[in-house]
């Protein structure tokens with residue numbers, strides 16, 4: 278280590294050395310994300326603090342010369358003032374890891390996590406005169422851990438085949454809750470032809486907006502989502518008010534209070550378009566690397582859910598088709614069986630009639646009868662008259678086998694005349 282000109286000599290008093298160390302600490306943490314504050318006395322008056330400290334507690338509270346309990350009244354109930362008192366009293370430093378603290382109050386309250394130390398300051402005689410607070414905010418790490426937990430829960434939901442709208446709606450709400458700033462999530466689903474986008478899930482966007490967007494075409498310049506779907510790559514619109522992609526939707530977005538929209542396409546493993554995943558903001562915003570990473574993670578998860586849904590849909594459709602085919606086959610088998618039964622019945626009836634005609638012809642052969650069939654109609658019939666038939670009106674005629682059969686089958690009241698039974702009895706016994 279090289280000597281720095283102007284550096285204080287180690288021979289200086291320890292009190293001065295302590296002061297120098299504090300200055301160094303201030304310089305060291307001045308530009309870093311670590312928070313630093315120097316507190317004095319038993320009431321822990323804020324003597325100095327770095328910009329990160331004031332940014333963390335809320336810039337509007339950037340004041341020195343006041344007791345920390347006055348500057349941040351929310352700390353007392355959370356035990357942090359008691360801890361300071363303890364360090365001040367005992368002179369023992371205190372280290373906290375991933376400590377949860379709620380900063381601010383009311384609508385502006387925010388949850389944060391810190392790794393921190395309370396280090397006692399001492400004067401030349403070793404008496405504790407104050408406390409140095411050094412902390413590193415771990416909120417982002419915490420959020421990342423929570424994200425992992427939420428993400429795993431979603432994967433489990435997909436695995437147990439929860440309905441797609443449930444999975445996507447849950448995912449949207451989860452991201453909205455995890456985001457440090459207000460963010461509104463929208464998932465659109467691509468039509469099978471990939472040329473239109475349908476409403477998927479957007480629990481925080483107004484209904485009129487979702488309805489207006491439902492069915493938009495994919496294409497260059499069709500808002501963030503239509504363009505992202507068309508390009509198959511993320512489209513970041515940081516200010517809807519001025520972006521040409523939003524020319525056709527600017528009024529709609531304004532009505533819904535939307536100022537920025539970052540859209541990431543949801544792609545299948547084969548590169549096919551499944552939909553889009555969009556993050557909307559109330560004010561113009563440029564995404565951070567972490568925002569884009571978050572979008573990639575969730576677009577990937579949505580892809581899993583949608584592909585899974587497609588597989589389930591295809592399976593259900595195939596099952597329905599198989600069921601229909603089976604029913605059709607059963608119906609055809611039933612119809613065929615019925616036709617065969619009817620044919621068999623007709624054949625039996627025809628055989629029975631042929632028998633009866635043969636018996637009648639034999640019985641009537643000896644009766645006096647005309648030579649030719651009388652049932653040939655206008656054309657007449659030259660076949661021999663073989664069988665006598667009658668009808669319920671009492672008419673009777675002799676006919677050939679063919680015309681007698683035709684008459685019996687087609688004229689309900691016609692029957693084979695029977696000398697033994699007579700007209701009506703033969704008719705009733707036919």
Ligand SMILES: [Zn+2]
Nearest residue numbers: 650658677680
């Ligand atoms: Zn005839």
